[in-house]
Amino acid sequence: MSSTLYGFPDDFDVIVIGGGPAGATTAGLLAQRGRRVLVLDRERFPRYHVGESLIPAFMKPMEELGLLDRMEQMGFERKYGGTLVWGNNQVPWNFSFNKGGSYEYSYHTRRADLDAMILDRARELGAFVVEEATVKEPIEEDGRVVGIRYALRGLEGTHEARASLVIDASGQARVLGRKFSDISWHDQLRNVAVWTYFDNCHRLPGDEWSNILIEGLQDGWFWAIPIDKSVTSVGYVTRSETAAGGNDKSLEELFVAQQARTTKLKGLLSDAHQTAGFRTARDWSYTNERFYGNGWVLVGDAAAFVDPLFSTGVALATMAGSALSKIVDKIIEYPEIEEKALDRYATAYREFFDDIRKFVEQFYDRSKTKGFYFTLAQEITDPEKENEASVDFVKLISGLSGRHALFNLNFDDLIADATRPSIAGN
Numbered sequence: 005m006s007s008t009l010y011g012f013p014d015d016f017d018v019i020v021i022g023g024g025p026a027g028a029t030t031a032g033l034l035a036q037r038g039r040r041v042l043v044l045d046r047e048r049f050p051r052y053h054v055g056e057s058l059i060p061a062f063m064k065p066m067e068e069l070g071l072l073d074r075m076e077q078m079g080f081e082r083k084y085g086g087t088l089v090w091g092n093n094q095v096p097w098n099f100s101f102n103k104g105g106s107y108e109y110s111y112h113t114r115r116a117d118l119d120a121m122i123l124d125r126a127r128e129l130g131a132f133v134v135e136e137a138t139v140k141e142p143i144e145e146d147g148r149v150v151g152i153r154y155a156l157r158g159l160e161g162t163h164e165a166r167a168s169l170v171i172d173a174s175g176q177a178r179v180l181g182r183k184f185s186d187i188s189w190h191d192q193l194r195n196v197a198v199w200t201y202f203d204n205c206h207r208l209p210g211d212e213w214s215n216i217l218i219e220g221l222q223d224g225w226f227w228a229i230p231i232d233k234s235v236t237s238v239g240y241v242t243r244s245e246t247a248a249g250g251n252d253k254s255l256e257e258l259f260v261a262q263q264a265r266t267t268k269l270k271g272l273l274s275d276a277h278q279t280a281g282f283r284t285a286r287d288w289s290y291t292n293e294r295f296y297g298n299g300w301v302l303v304g305d306a307a308a309f310v311d312p313l314f315s316t317g318v319a320l321a322t323m324a325g326s327a328l329s330k331i332v333d334k335i336i337e338y339p340e341i342e343e344k345a346l347d348r349y350a351t352a353y354r355e356f357f358d359d360i361r362k363f364v365e366q367f368y369d370r371s372k373t374k375g376f377y378f379t380l381a382q383e384i385t386d387p388e389k390e391n392e393a394s395v396d397f398v399k400l401i402s403g404l405s406g407r408h409a410l411f412n413l414n415f416d417d418l419i420a421d422a423t424r425p426s427i428a429g430n
């Protein structure tokens with residue numbers, strides 16, 4: 005049986021399903037604008053999550069949330085760029101974020117701490133956050149989503165909450181997407197990942213000290229992310245069919261066997277100790293066919309997920325959350341613009357995502373040269389060739405290529421249409 009919870013507000017401007025980076029950013033920025041926001045997450049934070057290396061585009065939403073100083077105080081490792089063993093020879097090459105625009109560094113983080121920090125900030129800004137609250141289903145009336153039913157851990161039954169709009173930021177659980185949208189799987193990025201943690205790793209030399217290392221092999225690639233002074237996250241990504249068929253090894257055995265074939269990574273790990281068990285995840289990129297509907301909208305992994313080769317997930321989730329907060333704020337003020345405004349958001353988000361996905365798909369071809377990858381970035385994001393190709397490459401993998409209007413969506417025309425006085429007789 006459903007009920008509202010005694011003593012608990014049950015009517016909001018916005019409900020956000022999921023308090024990860026996408027949900028917490030959207031909720032915090034909406035609360036900052038004075039909106040009444042409810043965030044429900046099935047976990048108690050801090051909770052573990054993969055995805056520890058961040059790109060510069062992530063810094064802008066954190067700046068909007070007022071979190072830049074706090075990230076520095078948390079002692080997260082600054083990330084100035086990346087080192088790659090990738091392409092048609094094994095000669096390492098690297099890139100620096102300072103070539104790509106407004107932010108010269110981002111961070112490597114422990115996601116449990118990062119995600120808890122953003123969710124705490126949403127709470128400080130006025131969002132109503134309930135943890136250990138699992139959303140079960142949307143409440144629909146006359147074809148519109150008007151709220152959700154959720155269960156609290158340890159309590160019987162479900163409870164209801166209502167809002168003008170429900171945002172699904174539930175990550176790969178896709179609570180609303182699963183119900184309302186088909187999904188397109190990107191077959192070229194049908195991968196699996198296996199990872200663990202080491203201490204006492206060597207670091208890359210000189211300026212590359214805190215770079216992420218990405219080392220390609222014939223059948224997959226490794227990441228090495230120096231999370232802090234002692235811990236390094238190391239993961240292996242390979243195609244699902246390589247992992248499943250044609251060899252009798254478990255993913256963990258595959259990790260060990262493949263790691264022995266690396267050059268640069270093997271050196272970093274030569275005196276290291278594994279400090280955790282292995283974890284695995286399906287790592288298969290997808291896009292929902294629909295990003296929004298009547299009374300609902302998707303953000304973050306709940307909308308689309310792209311392979312972690314360039315560590316884009318959290319930045320994309322928070323950038324889209326920032327954009328969505330501004331849009332939803334306007335929709336609450338001018339409900340007449342809802343459909344067109346969400347359509348503009350969906351189009352900009354999809355185009356931005358597709359640029360990264362197309363680039364990653366082609367980057368997986370390891371038979372090419374560094375110059376080829378730079379030109380590819382330019383063809384995708386800067387066909388007028390306004391920048392050097394190497395700059396376009398860094399901008400793209402920083403999430404700052406800026407070709408699409410995700411950050412600068414304008415609705416003045418929609419609002420003008422919605423508020424124009426109607427002429428009698430028309």
Ligand SMILES: Cc1cc2nc3c(=O)[nH]c(=O)nc-3n(C[C@H](O)[C@H](O)[C@H](O)COP(=O)(O)OP(=O)(O)OC[C@H]3O[C@@H](n4cnc5c(N)ncnc54)[C@H](O)[C@@H]3O)c2cc1C
Nearest residue numbers: 022024025026046055057139174175177304305312317318
């Ligand atoms: C192997 C791998 C490596 C990766 N590496 C990186 C990386 O280095 N850098 C990077 O930026 N990204 C990386 N990513 C991607 C990154 O982890 C995600 O893109 C990011 O977490 C998306 O944030 P989100 O807020 O959309 O979803 P999530 O962080 O998954 O948050 C969703 C939240 O929703 C909650 N939830 C789910 N269902 C319900 C429900 N029914 N009711 C209530 N709450 C619910 C969950 O508990 C969770 O807290 C990686 C991904 C994989 C698979």
